[in-house]
Amino acid sequence: MSIGTFHTEAGAAIPGAEIAYQRFGAFAGEGRGSNNVIVVEHALTGDSNVPDWWAELIGPGRALDTDRWCIIATNALGGCRGSTGPSSPHPSSGVWGSRFPALSIRDLVEAERAALRALGIEHVHAIIGGSMGGARTLEWSLMHPDFLDAACAIAVSARASGWQIGIQSAQISAIERDPFWQGGDYYATDAAPLEGLAAARRIAHLTYRGEQEIDERFGSQAQEGENPLGAFRSPQQRFAVNSYLDYQGAKLAQRFDAGSYVVLTEALNRHDIGRGRGGLNKALGSSHVPTMVVGVDTDILYPYHQQEHLSRNLGNLLAMAKVVSPVGHDAFLAEARQMDRILRNFLHLAQSPGK
Structure with missing residues (x-):
């Protein structure tokens, strides 16, 4: 229209x-x-x-x-x-x-x-x-x-609120810090800021769900087949909640545009x-x-x-x-x-x- x-x-x-x-x-x-x-x-x-x-x-x-x-x-x-x-x-x-x-x-x-x-x-x-x-x-x-x-x-x-603006601005920052963001002009390139968008979604998703629900579902459990308590930290050895958030981030990155995420999140920051x-x-x-x-x-x-x-x-x-x-x-x-x-x-x- x-x-x-x-x-x-x-x-x-x-x-x-x-x-x-x-x-x-x-x-x-x-x-x-x-x-x-x-x-x-x-x-x-x-x-x-x-x-x-x-x-x-x-x-x-x-x-x-x-x-x-x-x-x-x-x-x-x-x-x-x-x-x-x-x-x-x-x-x-x-x-x-x-x-x-x-x-x-x-x-x-x-x-x-x-x-x-x-x-x-x-x-x-x-x-x-x-x-x-x-x-x-x-x-x-x-x-x-x-x-x-x-x-x-x-x-x-x-x-x-100040808290909402802060948490939403952190999401925008995660996208803008992705090297593929290109100042918002990544559309003509071969890569998109998918990692930055996924990181933004991981931050956001923690505010979308309740603390009680997240803890009851995952607690401090390790992701199946992984060990986050080893001698050295590894991003491949995750707690179950991290695997869940990784999934949520990747899922959004497949269906949504990072530029739109930034524009609409900023609109929420301006809500008053x-x-x-x-x-x-x-x-x-x-x-x-x-x-x-x-x-x-x-x-x-x-x-x-x-x-x-x-x-x-x-x-x-x-x-x-x-x-x-x-x-x-x-x-x-x-x-x-x-x-x-x-x-x-x-x-x-x-x-x-x-x-």
């Missing part, structure tokens, strides 16, 4: 920007009025293929019932699943690479809005998102409150709904979109107290829900039964009189 020349919040231009999207379920209603559209926002390394990462929650009879709702999901600007990003062709020559501008969460929202409008959609019933998708959902409710009837923000905060709105609490208090807030009790990346802060200060809190799980941040993806109940309740409340 072409959205023309996109101008970023910081003043850069992206000519000929494209936003990829997928639709699940038939549209019913009016593009400018009441309809059955629910926009689902993906997390950092997700994409528009919602059934791939929320398989148990979308489809006929599920919480996101495609016999009733028209689910639309885009791939975020800066991504690598069809939307314009660092790996996309540049209008003048080659690919964008290091010429691709920095983005904010607000940029991702504006690009998505442009794509929806290009589809003839000026209003939707609800927007739902977790993690980076939750940040986009919050910004939607403040930037374009008349565009949506209700919002559900999952496992996210009102702004990036209070910027230019008089601070966090004033911004939250100004929200009139009915909003459900969902958190995970063992979340290390976005601790539950951050969702409590949202719930205490939002101007129109629809409900608060907690996912109880040892899994940590990823519980909003892994705990299908709890999320099914939460999303069904959200959609019920979003249609109730006086919402």
